[in-house]
Amino acid sequence: MDKNLLQRTVSIVSWLFFSIAIGGIVGTCCIGALYLALAKQLPSLSEITSIRPCEGTVIYSSNGERLGEVYAVRRKWVPISKIPIELQHATIAIEDRRFYTHPGVDPRSVVRAIVVNLRKWSLAQGGSTITQQLARSFFLTQRKTLERKLKEMILAIRIERAFSKQEILEMYLNQVCYGHGTYGVEAAAQFYFGKHVWELNLPQCALLAALPRRPSYYSPYERPGACKARRDLVLDKMVECGFITKEEAEKAKRTPITEGLVEHRSVDEDQMKAHYFVNHTIKELVQHFGSDMVYKGGLRVYT
Incomplete structure (x- = not known):
């Protein structure tokens, strides 16, 4: 093989590998930057560990009879x-x-x-x-x-x-x-x-x-x-x-x-059951605990 041709081939291959390496580094940096940008917008690990689905509030009579339920x-x-x-x-x-x-x-x-x-x-x-x-x-x-x-x-x-x-x-x-x-x-x-x-x-x-x-x-x-x-x-x-x-x-x-x-x-x-009483109880609960706790907090209320 001609010596000049061999040198040109080696040079081209070297530049090709160099370009791929640079492209990989740049791509990795871009992906890392994107990850950091998105991660900052998301809940932390401590916030994630506190997650729990919301539940409604169930109201019972003093003897344990279920009177009603409210929920989001x-x-x-x-x-x-x-x-x-x-x-x-x-x-x-x-x-x-x-x-x-x-x-x-x-x-x-x-x-x-x-x-x-x-x-x-x-x-x-x-x-x-x-x-x-x-x-x-x-x-x-x-x-x-x-x-x-x-x-x-x-x-x-x-x-x-x-x-x-x-x-x-x-x-x-x-x-x-x-x-x-x-x-x-x-x-x-x-x-x-x-x-x-x-x-x-x-x-x-x-x-x-x-x-x-x-x-x-x-x-x-x-x-x-x-x-x-x-x-x-x-x-x-x-x-x-x-x-x-x-x-x-x-x-x-x-x-x-x-x-x-x-x-x-x-x-x-x-x-x-007992619509008026239950509705009155719900109003009292909302005043004391707020609507989010009443409709999503999973309370069990015995009256």
């Missing part, structure tokens, strides 16, 4: 120990099958979402993990923007540093919307099936797990066909994850989607 959102907190393992597994299978192995963000889901979004030239798919959904629910808006997605990812990693996987799953299952004004699995179980969440069977657990993606669209009251298809998909995903057998899934699929459902009603139709 209808939610009843239950510990993870009272949530059926079938419901936990159903949620993980349909929402975030690598929940127990990722650090808050699932790289495979992110890559898949990027490919889909590039094809559709939109933010059609987010690839959010359960932890990211929790971060969005507590601290961010529902707007589909790149900035919100980046903040969501940063927050998810922070949440994973602050809580165990079971604590995150507990918060998620008590926070997420299940449609018709119900939030959390206990309120949803009582609304749809008229019983506590720990009393649900496999088909009912799969039905609840089917709802958070699009609660209104998959409502068993409004679109039973769509709800059944989604519930059956949940069961199939549970089989893929090894949570249940194929036989258990097929048996659950044969359960009519309306089986066990209570009569469709508005959450506002929850009967309140």
